[in-house]
Amino acid sequence: MANVHEFDVVVVGAGGSGLMAGLYASRGAKTAVISKLYPTRSHTGAAQGGISAAFGNTEEDHPEWHTYDSVKGSDYLGDQDAIEFMCNEAIDAVLELEHMGLPFDRTPEGRILQRNFGGHTNNVTGKPVRRACHAADRTGHMILQTLYQQCLKNKVNFFDEYQVLDFLVVNGKAAGVVAVELATGELHTFHAKAVIFATGGHGRVFEVTSNAYAYTGDGAAILLRRGLPLEDMEFFQFHPTGIYKLGILITEGVRGEGGVLVNGKGERFMPKYAPNVKDLASRDVVSRAIYTEIREGRGVNGQNYVYLDSRPESIIKYAAEDGRTNSDGSPYTITAEELLKKLPDIVDFNRVYLGIDPMTQMMPIQPTAHYTMGGIPTNKFGEVVIDDKNTVFPGLYAAGECACVSVHGANRLGTNSLLDLIVFGKHAGLRAAEYARQADFQKLPDDPTAEARAQFDGLRSGSGKENVFDISREMKKVMFEDVGIYRNEKGMKSAIEKIAEWKERFKHVRITDTGRVFNTELLNAWELGNMLEISDVIAECALNRKESRGGHSREDFQKRDDVNWLKHTLAWKKNGKIEIGYKPVVITKYQPKERVY
Amino acid sequence: MQVTLKVFRYNPDVDKKWHYETYNLDVEETERILDLLELVKGHYDGSLSFRRSCAHGVCGSDAMRINGRNMLACKTLVRDVGDKITVEPLLGLKVMKDLIVDMEPFFDNYKKVLPYFINDSPLPADGKERLQSPEERARFDDTTKCILCAACTTSCPSFWGSDDYLGPAALVTAHRFIFDSRDEAASERLKIISETSGVARCHTVYNCTMACPRDIQITKAIGELKMATLTGKVD
Amino acid sequence: MVLKRNVSLASALRYKGQGPMLTYILHRIGGVGMAVFVTVHILASFVGGKAGIFANSIYESWLFQIFIFFCVLFHAINGLRITISDLWPKLIQHQREAIWVEWAVFLPIYGIAVYIIIRAALGG
């Protein structure tokens, strides 16, 4: 057979989690990393603020505090064993990155510098704690580069610009994946003992998003089609500070360095919503606060945005009000120069896209769709599990944003995602290699590429009366408005109906490009298919969950309901319908209580 | 506002030769060139192909020639370039389709400079981080910003001459490691970049520095490398 | 399947580099111009005779003088700028200014020279 490649382990996706998995798997097994983008184009490179680890380099901190903050941040939906595991591994994980050469910013003593981030606190005083290790405001970029470089050093096999279309299951075990080589349009079969999915999120289903074009939920959709469940898909994080209209992210690090949110009347409003940590409350809280301000008519000029104020004089003023101090106890101050050094890219984005200088002007911001908390259910070793009893699917692994361990529960804390990539990417890689050593190759089906081909043929043979971009634009708008920050039954029901309509219309799109080489039109259409699939799951799960928790806020059920809903959602696609089931939350040390920031 | 967008088109499956296609569009002046390309792809000609991902200048997918100069389509707004816009693929690499070029020679050059941290000495006894002062860290900060978009390398006349010239992006990467106080392979890298296809091919044309969307002072970095190959001083 | 590397001389020259790209092109032209001139000049004085006189007649023509003086002057001034910034890479930050200074030095000198050459040509 032409175009069949054989590897012990195949990693799909070359972002932070995929590379970490590839690096570790390749040490014990013959490994290939397949990515639809060049690895360095993965969205991990966009992460700005930092990666958390309770080093306590500048002030007291402990992994237990980190664990508690994450549990609380997750609105008690995170699995506490996994969270504890991640937070304990954090220190070694970050050190390992440093040993791989990652250029973290430094303290005067030469140690890794840390900054404040939303939801990370000193558990005794309740004040923010510096836990986010960073390299200026391009931490993700440095992680991605460093890991890619280490993979090159370790001679990992890369298949760049190969888009995975299908996952092969034989005898209930992983058998490999099918991918299209973008440059030639040819289909390739990757025959493997173990497959690791690390395909990132699906934020592109929303109109205003900080996510890349590539964030179309391919991995999750592929597995859903193959009958596997997705977990907690109703939980999507809206980051409070995206550039108005564009959605480009302004890192929480800006508030970490002392920036504050200001409404149209010029008032700082966060103290009303989070009296203790104010602007550094966790993201769901801040996003909702901004939305509430806007709804109550306190947006800027009656528009849908508020201001983020990072002018040094404002920072100093508010820091004095808050009694914020440096680690040596002196009052907190900052100069424009220091700010520029700490947040160069943020300053750059403002200059380029808005034509404003954040040192002298305020930034217009609005909440932006940011992070997929839900995804492919896994245990803390990255093994994909397929039911409420955590039954492992042999040979299948997932890590990173596409996976749901779940360490983020209903709301992820800033900086915990990069940590998630490193910790669970590593364990998925290790486990996959270990599995591959004792498992055999499954025999490939006679025509492994059949399913993928059928999907393409379908797109090529439509009637052509519908346009991919129109459907996509409508979908994004409706998803953002009706299944966005605030949700209610009416909106979601109508969204679900519309999704069904779009799916119908989607059958009638046709691809005008008949070529093979870089047929991006075909692939974009295929990706839209995935997004429709995912939107459907998100909306169904959200409609189903009758409470408000973390990133899921319902106007018709405003309270958290631990009696009925302290459980994970699992969603399957069966005979064209979505079926919903549940899985218990693992609770070890921390009993749910009300969240106050 | 009304703009005319002229786009280089070449589809190897149907075209023998490349040509330009012109589109008249009604757009906002704050839109990105990338938005214009998406618009064309969505409503005029779905076969138009280009790479993109992050849409805000951090992934390096969409470097192309806009009005004769290398830029990122997602970091260039209509108001930056006016109402007559010409978009062409990067120079010095093979065009595979429309605005997509073959990046392999570019990445091959990148891989030549040992683009990874090398330090085989034992870790600090406490098992913690290798210490580095803020000054030492600042020394190579500028060159850590590179997103491998290739805007620089493909703007360099020496690279146009032949793609065996390592090119500014690879040299930027070499700089990032050579000037990192924790790295131990500076000598090997200096040897590599002082070969015929290395720094000596740089004639300080500055196109690279002016093309870099990350504002890296590339020519300065290459200048520092040149002196380092001669003097061995890498402080 | 794919187009060849797409750098024709025309597309290379159409690239909108700025001041420094122009100085680079002129520096090259200047360097090669001088190298050719010096070669021919030396050979001519060596061979002498008819060929020598013919060569002489070319480079004593005012047009050629305008050209070669351009080569010499530009290459020398630009070469000095390059040498300085190469030996002290830190100065590269002041690149833009350096190029302005360079033109400010070059243009008046060259202008006067051209004026003298043309006047001499017309006068003689």
Add this chain to the structure above:
Amino acid sequence: MTTTKSRNLPLAKRGINFEMIMWIFTRLSALAMYALILFAIIGALIMGARTQMNMADVLRWGFMPNLSHVQNTNVPDIAPWSTPFWRAVGSLLLLVATAHGVHGLVVICDDYIVTPRGRQIVRFISIVFMIAMIVIGLYVVWTL
């Protein structure tokens, strides 16, 4: 604090090659040419060029302090201009300029000719050419 180890790489470790030697030679020879030209011009002025030569001739002499460049001027006595000293200065300039110029041509060729064999041929031709030019040049300088 960090143990700031010396970041000075010994020559033995990093090595140095022809390319970079020639690179620095190009810069240094450029400076040397400036020095020699200035020296020649100052010399000319001392020898009375201010009144006896026009600017173009002074420059010509500056760029190559060679007898042929004073022959057509108003200089009354050309003996001081043709001393072995000036011939030596001329020779030096010739050497430096030819090496600089020929290597410059090699650099340009290197930009476009990339096969090792092609580059070998270029280098071979350039060496032959350079030696020829130097020999002929020296002959002209010393016999005129």
